Amino acid sequence: MESSRVMLRPGGRTESNRKAVADAVLTLVTSGNVMFEAQDIADLAGVHRTTVRRRWPTREALLALAMEEHTARFTVDLTGDWKTVLRRIAFGLRDFMDDPVEDALNRVVAVSASPQFTDLVKRQWDRLIEAFAQPLLAAQKKGRIAASADIALALFAIASSVLTQKVYAGRPMSDARLERLVRQTVRALTP
Numbered sequence: 001m002e003s004s005r006v007m008l009r010p011g012g013r014t015e016s017n018r019k020a021v022a023d024a025v026l027t028l029v030t031s032g033n034v035m036f037e038a039q040d041i042a043d044l045a046g047v048h049r050t051t052v053r054r055r056w057p058t059r060e061a062l063l064a065l066a067m068e069e070h071t072a073r074f075t076v077d078l079t080g081d082w083k084t085v086l087r088r089i090a091f092g093l094r095d096f097m098d099d100p101v102e103d104a105l106n107r108v109v110a111v112s113a114s115p116q117f118t119d120l121v122k123r124q125w126d127r128l129i130e131a132f133a134q135p136l137l138a139a140q141k142k143g144r145i146a147a148s149a150d151i152a153l154a155l156f157a158i159a160s161s162v163l164t165q166k167v168y169a170g171r172p173m174s175d176a177r178l179e180r181l182v183r184q185t186v187r188a189l190t191p
Contacts, residue, residue, distance in 0.1 A: 017045070017047050018055075018065070019069070020045035020046060020047055021041055021045045021047055021056065021062070022065050022068070022070075023045070023069070024041045024044035024045040025063060025065065026066045026069065026070060026101050027044060028040060028041070028044065029063070029066065029101070029104045029108060030100050030101050030104045032104070034059075034063075034104075034111075035059075036059070036062075038056075038062075041062060060112075060117040063117060064117065066105070067120070067121065067124055068124065070101055070102065070105060071124055074092070074096045074128070075092075076088050076089050076092040076132065078132065078134065078135045082135060082136050082138075082139035082145060083186050085135045085136065086136065086158075086182060086185060086186065086189075087179075087182050089132050089155065090158050090162070090178055090182050090185075091178060093158060094162045094166075094172050094173050094178055095172070097162055097163055097166045097172065098166060098172040103166065106163065106166075106167065125159070129152055129155050129156060129159070130152075133151045133152055133155060136151045136154075136155075136189075137151055145189045145190070145191065146189060146190065146191040147191070149188070149189045151189075154185050154189060157185070158181060158182075158185060161173070162178070165177075
């Protein structure tokens with residue numbers, strides 16, 4: 001009887017290598033090192049440099065991988081009344097943007113000269129906003145949110161307010177201020 005086992009190539013395209021590389025990039029970016037080389041990532045991830053260069057040929061590709069890994073950790077409970085969901089989204093965004101890794105990634109985006117990287121960041125956040133919008137759009141179809149309301153714009157206004165507070169004030173938005181922002185947004189969306 002033949003043995004049935006899965007053979008993995010050393011340095012192959014396994015999920016563990018992808019995760020190790022993403023975590024290595026996040027570690028370096030969080031420590032302030034955004035000018036890393038493929039060898040730095042390979043050493044930290046325990047993956048061969050050739051694997052890193054073949055799968056992620058540019059620093060932007062490595063940053064994109066890291067960003068995707070990082071934003072996948074951001075989840076919000078989107079069940080329940082739309083006002084409760086909107087509040088969860090706002091507080092989730094505030095807490096996520098206060099994460100040291102997210103803070104470091106936001107700084108990389110701010111100074112990036114790569115249109116490809118900034119476009120990737122935009123697409124990543126567009127997907128998040130689209131997911132967050134779904135329960136609000138459902139409430140809008142039921143007449144609980146004004147038909148003329150722009151849900152995506154309302155979510156973007158919350159996200160940008162939270163980000164601006166973090167970047168320019170150097171600290172997250174307070175609970176009281178965030179509650180006011182949520183109440184203001186609810187008023188704007190209510191029919």
